[in-house]
Amino acid sequence: MSRTDRPCPICRKPRVPEHSPFCSTRCRDRDLLQWLDEGYAVPGRAAPPAEADED
Numbered sequence: 001m002s003r004t005d006r007p008c009p010i011c012r013k014p015r016v017p018e019h020s021p022f023c024s025t026r027c028r029d030r031d032l033l034q035w036l037d038e039g040y041a042v043p044g045r046a047a048p049p050a051e052a053d054e055d
């Protein structure tokens, strides 16, 4: 597999240059939702402290 032939990181399908590095807008949105789900940018919520090291 060549360097320029990496698959979509979300679903592992061949990526589409138009939506690189994803295969579709759906996967691009899904990647964004993963970020939101982890609480990095939830609207109406305070941003988590930079050093969130509590176990």
Ligand SMILES: [Zn+2]
Binding pocket: 008, 009, 010, 011, 012, 013, 022, 023, 024, 027
């Ligand atoms: Zn995909």
